[in-house]
Amino acid sequence: MSDHFRNAVIKKLNNGDFDCTKEFTVSMFSGKHKLLILWILINDGPQGFSYFMKRLKGISKKVLSNQLNELIGDQIVSKREYLSGKVHHTEYQLTDIGQTLIPIVIALNDWGENRLKQVSLVKKFNNDL
Amino acid sequence: MSDHFRNAVIKKLNNGDFDCTKEFTVSMFSGKHKLLILWILINDGPQGFSYFMKRLKGISKKVLSNQLNELIGDQIVSKREYLSGKVHHTEYQLTDIGQTLIPIVIALNDWGENRLKQVSLVKKFNNDL
DNA sequence: CAGGATCCACCCTGATACTG
DNA sequence: CAGTATCAGGGTGGATCCTG
Numbered sequence: 001m002s003d004h005f006r007n008a009v010i011k012k013l014n015n016g017d018f019d020c021t022k023e024f025t026v027s028m029f030s031g032k033h034k035l036l037i038l039w040i041l042i043n044d045g046p047q048g049f050s051y052f053m054k055r056l057k058g059i060s061k062k063v064l065s066n067q068l069n070e071l072i073g074d075q076i077v078s079k080r081e082y083l084s085g086k087v088h089h090t091e092y093q094l095t096d097i098g099q100t101l102i103p104i105v106i107a108l109n110d111w112g113e114n115r116l117k118q119v120s121l122v123k124k125f126n127n128d129l
Numbered sequence: 130m131s132d133h134f135r136n137a138v139i140k141k142l143n144n145g146d147f148d149c150t151k152e153f154t155v156s157m158f159s160g161k162h163k164l165l166i167l168w169i170l171i172n173d174g175p176q177g178f179s180y181f182m183k184r185l186k187g188i189s190k191k192v193l194s195n196q197l198n199e200l201i202g203d204q205i206v207s208k209r210e211y212l213s214g215k216v217h218h219t220e221y222q223l224t225d226i227g228q229t230l231i232p233i234v235i236a237l238n239d240w241g242e243n244r245l246k247q248v249s250l251v252k253k254f255n256n257d258l
Numbered sequence: 259c260a261g262g263a264t265c266c267a268c269c270c271t272g273a274t275a276c277t278g
Numbered sequence: 279c280a281g282t283a284t285c286a287g288g289g290t291g292g293a294t295c296c297t298g
Contacts, residue, residue: 004269004290008161018249021241022164022234026155032134032271035151049280060272065281087279088278097244104240105151107233112150115226120147133270133289161291178260189292194261216259217298 005030046093134159175222
């Protein structure tokens with residue numbers, strides 16, 4: 001999923017079409033890594049830019065920066081900056097609004113876990129024949 | 130959202146990376162219209178191809194066909210075909226697996242509804258100043 | 259009625275290089 | 279450390295035309 005989706009939803013909203021409530025929610029985490037970013041924030045608490053770089057292996061700075069900024073724009077995540085010496089540090093954390101997404105993220109995770117379990121059981125079964 | 134996301138998840142799974150359970154769930158409705166398709170199926174029950182064409186104004190046949198086929202591939206939706214005279218008819222409906230997504234779709238909708246309500250209240254408030 | 263085939267435009271992701 | 283700028287690649291949605 002990319003942000004074709006997010007952009008489409010934003011367009012709809014700008015056009016006064018407020019009848020896309022589910023899409024709106026999904027647009028909060030449409031973006032290849034946003035869900036993982038949220039997951040990390042939920043489980044590991046507030047983190048800095050480099051922490052996400054480590055956890056999201058393969059992600060580029062630009063993309064990480066974009067996704068974080070979109071989350072900030074959606075008021076799901078907030079950012080704090082500070083300097084220690086000459087070095088620039090950051091800390092990202094869930095906003096109050098972001099926290100209301102937690103049950104949904106967990107539900108998504110649970111559903112996926114169960115489904116993948118089923119799928120692999122079926123695979124195993126077929127392999128056993 | 131498009132299926133960058135879906136494809137990425139499928140790739141991960143094929144690589145034996147089963148640690149993307151939330152992404153897997155989201156990939157079920159990654160695709161610009163899938164969520165609406167599911168919503169229609171949930172609220173209006175089984176429907177034919179043309180019904181979706183009417184409800185999803187602006188969607189092209191190809192895209193609708195693609196999204197339905199992906200939903201079928203994910204075993205979220207099943208399809209029945211029959212001919213009346215020389216005319217080809219279809220009926221799509223949620224599978225048992227698809228039905229397990231209902232609570233999630235509803236949760237997505239509720240969250241979006243509440244959030245949009247907040248947003249428009251804030252807007253109204255600012256306009257009233 | 260359903261839907262496959264083609265061509266096109268858009269945009270997101272990814273890689274690299276540069277800056278405060 | 280935390281980004282931004284730029285460029286290339288790949289994929290999806292959209293429009294149109296054709297078929298069983």
